[in-house]
Amino acid sequence: MFSLRSVRRFVWGEVPETKAERTLLLKLDWFILSYCCLMYFTNYLDRSNVSNAYVSGMKEDLHMYGTQLNKINTLFTCGYIVGMIPNNLMLQVVPPRIWFPTMQIVWGVLTFCSSAVKNVEQLYAIRFLQGLSEASTFVGTHYILGSWYKPGELGKRSGIFTSSGLIGSLFSGVLQAAVYQHLNGVDGRSGWRWLFIIDGVITLPIALYGFLVFPNTPITTNAFYLSEEERELAVSRLQPGKDAPKEHSGTGRPTWDLAKRVLSRWRWYGCSLLFAVSGETESFGSNNLMGQWLSATGGYTVEQVDYYPCGVTAVGIASTLVCATWTDATRTRARWPVLVYMSAAVIVAAVCIVVWGSPTGLKFFAYYLAGASYAGQATTFAWANQICADDDQERVVVLASMNMWNNVVNAWWQLVFYPATDAPRFRKGMWAMIGTGLATLLVTFLVWHLERRERRIAARVGTGGRAEDIIEEKERELDEKNVDGF
Numbered sequence: 001m002f003s004l005r006s007v008r009r010f011v012w013g014e015v016p017e018t019k020a021e022r023t024l025l026l027k028l029d030w031f032i033l034s035y036c037c038l039m040y041f042t043n044y045l046d047r048s049n050v051s052n053a054y055v056s057g058m059k060e061d062l063h064m065y066g067t068q069l070n071k072i073n074t075l076f077t078c079g080y081i082v083g084m085i086p087n088n089l090m091l092q093v094v095p096p097r098i099w100f101p102t103m104q105i106v107w108g109v110l111t112f113c114s115s116a117v118k119n120v121e122q123l124y125a126i127r128f129l130q131g132l133s134e135a136s137t138f139v140g141t142h143y144i145l146g147s148w149y150k151p152g153e154l155g156k157r158s159g160i161f162t163s164s165g166l167i168g169s170l171f172s173g174v175l176q177a178a179v180y181q182h183l184n185g186v187d188g189r190s191g192w193r194w195l196f197i198i199d200g201v202i203t204l205p206i207a208l209y210g211f212l213v214f215p216n217t218p219i220t221t222n223a224f225y226l227s228e229e230e231r232e233l234a235v236s237r238l239q240p241g242k243d244a245p246k247e248h249s250g251t252g253r254p255t256w257d258l259a260k261r262v263l264s265r266w267r268w269y270g271c272s273l274l275f276a277v278s279g280e281t282e283s284f285g286s287n288n289l290m291g292q293w294l295s296a297t298g299g300y301t302v303e304q305v306d307y308y309p310c311g312v313t314a315v316g317i318a319s320t321l322v323c324a325t326w327t328d329a330t331r332t333r334a335r336w337p338v339l340v341y342m343s344a345a346v347i348v349a350a351v352c353i354v355v356w357g358s359p360t361g362l363k364f365f366a367y368y369l370a371g372a373s374y375a376g377q378a379t380t381f382a383w384a385n386q387i388c389a390d391d392d393q394e395r396v397v398v399l400a401s402m403n404m405w406n407n408v409v410n411a412w413w414q415l416v417f418y419p420a421t422d423a424p425r426f427r428k429g430m431w432a433m434i435g436t437g438l439a440t441l442l443v444t445f446l447v448w449h450l451e452r453r454e455r456r457i458a459a460r461v462g463t464g465g466r467a468e469d470i471i472e473e474k475e476r477e478l479d480e481k482n483v484d485g486f
Helices: 004-012 019-061 068-090 096-114 120-134 138-148 151-182 191-213 228-236 256-263 266-286 289-297 302-307 310-329 336-354 360-387 392-417 427-460 467-480
Strands: none
Touching: 019 068, 019 096, 019 120, 019 138, 019 151, 019 191, 019 228, 019 289, 019 302, 068 096, 068 120, 068 138, 068 392, 096 120, 096 138, 096 191, 138 151, 138 360, 138 392, 151 191, 151 302, 151 310, 151 360, 256 266, 256 392, 266 289, 266 310, 266 336, 266 360, 266 392, 266 427, 289 302, 289 360, 310 336, 310 360, 336 360, 336 427, 360 392, 360 427, 392 427
16 A cells, blocks of 8 residues: 555655755755746747648748758757757856856747748758757756756656657647637738747747746855755755765866766766667657658648647657656666667557558557657656766766767758658658667667666775776775785
8 A cells, every 4th residue: 555655756756854855845846847847848849840830831931842841950950969068068167047048048039030031041040050059958957957856856857857848849739730720821921930939939038037046056056045054955965975976066167087087987978879879769759750741641731730740749748757757766766668668669650650551540559659759868868867976077978968969860860761752651761760769779778787887896895986986096095005906
């Protein structure tokens, strides 16, 4: 029989022992998650609206053809790649309370500009610049979450944050359909142009909210709603050797020592490879393949082409929240089973679609099932936060690199395997998805093995600290005693 505490732990993660910590956690959840989720919501709303605008009149108005939609997405991805690590490192130089909202204002203004483009070349330039500014959001927020929350609290919060972006995608389809119905042609503007105007109007007030309430990091916060005791508790409750040890924690400019630490360990390589591969399982949703399929096969209205793919996102939201809740509630907080579930789902979905003679209902089921791929975002980044919890600066670089390498792959992946000209079948893409699912399983096992080996080494030397640091310290002690070898 479950106790009330067990239920609370399952629904909201690790339950604090003291009233003071519960009050602190409540404040953090309200002010950090409210802003980060709203910020990410507008981020994904803008990203998704390009694909929705494409099937709702933009293609015809801008005389787009061939793979120009893919090129728009690729240029956005290139800007995202270029801005990834610089944006995340800037969070250790400029207060996040300033940096996040400033970047949000930049992409909000650029969204307004998207409503006025006269040709696809102008949209190319705008999307590249938006990629630069939006690169601050995803990995930056995961860095902030890892700075404030314990591992037992982190998965659920990462899941809520990631789901807010998916809600943006879900809302995008609904919004585009509503705009097309009620604003298409108003004031001489097409519905898709009004969509970008509404995006900008939504974005700017949220940026102002961030300037007012975002708390920065535990050791730099001066948030008006936190008392001095709560600020001290925010730092002290993350115990050295467990969640956020003193070494290399805090803020500061990158150094050569940081580069040496990062490149000499398996973490940067393993975590980057994991998301570079597993992130491509989201290709069904991120390229709106279902919308392109419906549009290309014909027989569906513009509103239906906008509405029906929302089911993919809905499955993604449910999968993300359920999986994040489950991983926090387990004693070991193992993240790898979620990646197994996600990989199996996309493999089954791709097989159902690649057999083109399958019924239309089965294809609907397959596209919706593929929404499970979104569950990997929150889980993978919570796992990386957990792996790198003992080195704050390394964590910044690893989180940024994970998303960067995923986007490096994504920049050409969609052009090769999911070009708009392949609609409605996307045969190459379906086979690529099967291979991606299998590769994700292999890399997941590799990261799990390396993390487990690191913990075993640390346990053998009798401490919970990082094994590499323990060995280095032992070597220094032996050198001082002029003892050869180790």
